[in-house]
Amino acid sequence: MTPQREQVLKVFIETNSEHLGAEEVYRYLISRKLNVSKATVYRTIDLLVELGFLRRLQFDEGVFRYELVDKEEKHSHFICTSCGKIYELKGELSPENVMREYLQLMSSKGYIIEEVDLKFRGLCPKCTKKKKK
Amino acid sequence: MTPQREQVLKVFIETNSEHLGAEEVYRYLISRKLNVSKATVYRTIDLLVELGFLRRLQFDEGVFRYELVDKEEKHSHFICTSCGKIYELKGELSPENVMREYLQLMSSKGYIIEEVDLKFRGLCPKCTKKKKK
DNA sequence: GTAGGTGCAAACCTTTTGCTAACAG
């Protein structure tokens, strides 16, 4: 662990793991007068993904985004098509329970599932209310 | 509809909609001595997406892939981490049934779901068998 | 002194854009 690597990891903690892209992390650090090179940010993020601190995501843009790996809770994402906010669906809204029996069917067919990746797109509660008015 | 546009659409039909990227479509056409420019391929694909003939996908690479829109069946994808093949989960294996009650919960919370995007990653039946040996 | 990490710039790959020429109605 070097100062630069700590800085990069810190960004995700400070921003509450807001699904930042590498470029955004870089700009965030520069704007705080923390000198890092872009290359280091990219290399560090790759490293953090390999070490299991970060998870790589994609939301149908041309960018890779990253979030802190939350050891306890797997979650799915909901992307609002109106405001663009990305919600994390955890707890009550977690689809994992519902999926359990489905995953059993899959494995009985010979699929071994290592990773489930679920995304919803649509209107979030806030934007739904706005639209109703 | 111009000759070039037909050609592009044909590629997806001929290849059984094998989740090609734009670059691959271009190379496919060139290799068959069908002269198109890259720009036209990209523009045509965008057009076909807008017109609802193609669906844009991403599988956590740096590329956009496309598949023919199958009007009857929505489906999810299974990506084998061993052989790389992308399976389409339809019919019995479709997770849509299982998800129905979940989607109701979501809408009772005020989310309006326009699009469900589900991907699994793991070992497909073939590779599972190989590994067992 | 050796291994690993950094910074810079250049390269890279996929995708988009500007512009001119060709074409169709």
Place this chain on the structure above:
DNA sequence: CTGTTAGCAAAAGGTTTGCACCTAC
């Protein structure tokens, strides 16, 4: 003649790489 489309090459993003330099043990 007018609007649309194609081709080319250049530009634009995001990401990766090569290499020299620096640092820490």
